[in-house]
Amino acid sequence: MDASDELRSLEATGIYRLAGSPAAFVDPVRLLGESYRRFRLVPSAYYSRSFGPSRQGGEGTAPSPDRKKRKRKRQPKPRELNAVERIAEARHQEARPLLIRAHNSLLETKDLLEFLPGMIKGDECLPNVETSSENNFVELGASWRAPFYEMTICFQKPLGQVKAGTCNVQKRSSPLFNRIVSVEENDEAEGEFQSRLYILPKGSCFMMTDFTHVRDLIPDNPNIGYNLIVIDPPWENGCVRQKEAYPTLPNRNLLYLPVQELAHPAGALLVLWITNREKLRRFVEEELLPSWGVKDPTEFYWLKVKSDGSLIGDLDLFHHRPYECLLLGYINVNREAESGSKFKVLQGSQVIMSVPGAHSRKPPLQKILSEYIPGPKPPRCIELFARELGSGWTSWGNEPLHFQDSMYFSKK
Numbered sequence: 001m002d003a004s005d006e007l008r009s010l011e012a013t014g015i016y017r018l019a020g021s022p023a024a025f026v027d028p029v030r031l032l033g034e035s036y037r038r039f040r041l042v043p044s045a046y047y048s049r050s051f052g053p054s055r056q057g058g059e060g061t062a063p064s065p066d067r068k069k070r071k072r073k074r075q076p077k078p079r080e081l082n083a084v085e086r087i088a089e090a091r092h093q094e095a096r097p098l099l100i101r102a103h104n105s106l107l108e109t110k111d112l113l114e115f116l117p118g119m120i121k122g123d124e125c126l127p128n129v130e131t132s133s134e135n136n137f138v139e140l141g142a143s144w145r146a147p148f149y150e151m152t153i154c155f156q157k158p159l160g161q162v163k164a165g166t167c168n169v170q171k172r173s174s175p176l177f178n179r180i181v182s183v184e185e186n187d188e189a190e191g192e193f194q195s196r197l198y199i200l201p202k203g204s205c206f207m208m209t210d211f212t213h214v215r216d217l218i219p220d221n222p223n224i225g226y227n228l229i230v231i232d233p234p235w236e237n238g239c240v241r242q243k244e245a246y247p248t249l250p251n252r253n254l255l256y257l258p259v260q261e262l263a264h265p266a267g268a269l270l271v272l273w274i275t276n277r278e279k280l281r282r283f284v285e286e287e288l289l290p291s292w293g294v295k296d297p298t299e300f301y302w303l304k305v306k307s308d309g310s311l312i313g314d315l316d317l318f319h320h321r322p323y324e325c326l327l328l329g330y331i332n333v334n335r336e337a338e339s340g341s342k343f344k345v346l347q348g349s350q351v352i353m354s355v356p357g358a359h360s361r362k363p364p365l366q367k368i369l370s371e372y373i374p375g376p377k378p379p380r381c382i383e384l385f386a387r388e389l390g391s392g393w394t395s396w397g398n399e400p401l402h403f404q405d406s407m408y409f410s411k412k
């Protein structure tokens with residue numbers, strides 16, 4: 001495939017595979033858009049944080065000697081790293097060559113670089129994302145009224161069922177909190193709640209509860225379960241606390257997530273987003289993943305770039321890396337026994353690059369991981385601590401409708 005074929009692939013599928021490194025650039029707006037027929041995600045609402053071009057114009061992975069000098073003057077002398085920090089630094093040094101190779105492949109891909117500014121701007125005007133008064137589901141769900149809140153779900157009747165002169169919209173009500181809500185209709189639905197509209201993709205399912213109700217997700221039938229389990233926990237972390245972005249959970253609470261009960265008996269791929277904190281990494285590798293039955297995880301990286309392809313920050317800045325890590329591993333799958341089976345067994349690290357959206361919003365993973373997911377096709381997918389919905393997904397957390405607010409969408 002030559003470069004322009006890959007650009008066409010990005011436009012059609014949301015994924016651009018880069019030559020010469022195990023890396024891909026993704027456009028979350030296109031990937032998420034596949035769940036909708038009548039609506040589209042507004043690019044400027046997704047890419048709402050300003051990751052425009054760097055003022056120096058295209059910051060490469062290796063800064064020029066000039067810039068290095070200027071930086072050195074401004075920065076205080078770095079203090080010595082302690083023992084734990086040295087381990088984290090060694091981990092970073094191990095990942096660095098792969099990250100640089102991936103980023104350089106992006107910088108060498110001229111057609112993609114030219115495409116990026118238009119991709120994040122789109123052709124619609126920016127909705128008032130910052131100032132509109134969104135519902136705060138975390139607060140609403142914690143109130144004594146939560147069991148009484150209902151959402152009115154409106155969907156269009158299939159054309160064949162609409163009698164001449166009658167309304168083509170059907171409505172039903174559903175409790176909003178502490179219940180599984182499924183959109184089984186053949187089209188996306190619109191949910192009305194407290195004067196706001198939420199766009200609900202067809203074939204999506206959500207449960208809006210606190211952690212204490214998470215076991216309600218376990219399927220009654222032990223023979224059905226999920227083949228892809230994505231978990232992005234609210235790790236305790238200074239940055240989240242400072243920004244008051246969302247409530248966090250003590251890390252050890254995650255030992256109680258019923259991951260094994262959610263996994264499909266024919267196998268599941270588990271993806272866990274983690275932060276770059278070494279103490280957390282140790283807890284995850286030594287306690288959390290073993291308790292879920294995940295062995296030998298593979299590490300992927302999400303490298304965050306601006307619209308001119310430069311990194312959002314210095315690759316080597318200790319406390320603010322421009323990348324996040326995700327650990328991937330199998331449940332109910334014996335890697336050796338499955339090496340000849342219908343899915344590709346994960347081998348080696350990969351880099352996913354994208355321009356970030358809102359704080360902590362992760363790129364969608366199903367398509368890029370599709371060949372590595374065991375079990376029946378299409379896979380059954382679940383996201384724990386989700387803030388958005390998708391066709392074929394069950395989304396659970398205390399605010400899975402957060403990014404479904406109609407202000408992030410426009411009508412096609």
Ligand code: SAM
Pocket residue numbers: 138209210211212232233234235246247248249360361362363385386387388397398399
């Ligand atoms: N993956 C999401 C995305 O891409 O937008 C971000 C998830 S964010 C890291 C963690 C989420 O967990 C937040 O929505 C937060 O409100 C939610 N959360 C925090 N405490 C929770 C609890 N006790 N029960 C359920 N969800 C919780």
